[in-house]
Amino acid sequence: MHYDPVLSKLLDGLSFQDIDNADDIVFALNAALEITYVNHGWIRFAENNGGDTVSERWSVGSRFMDAIPSFLRPFYREHFAKVFAENRPWEHQFECSSPDLFRRFHMLSYPLGEAERILVVNSLVQEDPHTEILCEPNEGLYRNQEGLVIQCCHCRRVRRNGLNQQWDMVPSWVAAIPPNTSHGLCYPCISYYYASSINADRGFPEPFQTREVN
Numbered sequence: 123m124h125y126d127p128v129l130s131k132l133l134d135g136l137s138f139q140d141i142d143n144a145d146d147i148v149f150a151l152n153a154a155l156e157i158t159y160v161n162h163g164w165i166r167f168a169e170n171n172g173g174d175t176v177s178e179r180w181s182v183g184s185r186f187m188d189a190i191p192s193f194l195r196p197f198y199r200e201h202f203a204k205v206f207a208e209n210r211p212w213e214h215q216f217e218c219s220s221p222d223l224f225r226r227f228h229m230l231s232y233p234l235g236e237a238e239r240i241l242v243v244n245s246l247v248q249e250d251p252h253t254e255i256l257c258e259p260n261e262g263l264y265r266n267q268e269g270l271v272i273q274c275c276h277c278r279r280v281r282r283n284g285l286n287q288q289w290d291m292v293p294s295w296v297a298a299i300p301p302n303t304s305h306g307l308c309y310p311c312i313s314y315y316y317a318s319s320i321n322a323d324r325g326f327p328e329p330f331q332t333r334e335v336n
């Protein structure tokens with residue numbers, strides 16, 4: 123637990139302890155979108171999903187935008203700015219599947235104070251064993267002519283080489299990202315989770331943007 127006195131003051135009637143002990147994954151951001159607080163639910167999730175790597179990227183004092191892929195940053199920056207400007211919550215859904223489980227979260231971002239904090243509550247809304255066909259890490263099938271594996275940063279499926287519409291779940295590549303993997307967003311994720319942004323003037327999101335290579 124990391125105590126954030128500003129957050130505690132702003133909660134106004136809500137119990138800091140309840141939030142801290144909640145099963146939901148809760149964190150808080152300041153106006154600069156730096157992480158000022160994470161709860162026990164967050165710590166448990168980090169321990170079960172990547173441990174030190176996750177904890178390091180999402181620790182108190184780090185910047186939210188540094189922890190997410192660059193091409194998702196305009197989306198979050200725009201919506202968090204609106205949370206502050208319009209002083210009302212924003213909700214979003216995202217997937218964070220493991221090699222064994224399909225997982226979907228509902229994310230609610232609440233403005234607190236005079237644009238002092240955003241409290242972000244992530245609730246698990248679906249967790250089921252994968253029902254789709256699970257695929258083997260076949261280099262010939264997935265690595266493209268540039269030598270890259272293209273993984274959707276949202277659902278973590280990988281694109282079949284030469285087939286833009288075909289994205290497969292490869293559990294072993296969810297567990298450990300293969301070398302030379304570039305991240306984008308698949309069409310199903312764009313259509314389902316980011317539909318409101320498809321027609322945005324700024325042209326975000328564009329499918330298959332692959333600006334980062336791990």
Ligand SMILES: [Zn+2]
Binds near residue numbers: 279308310312
């Ligand atoms: Zn996807």
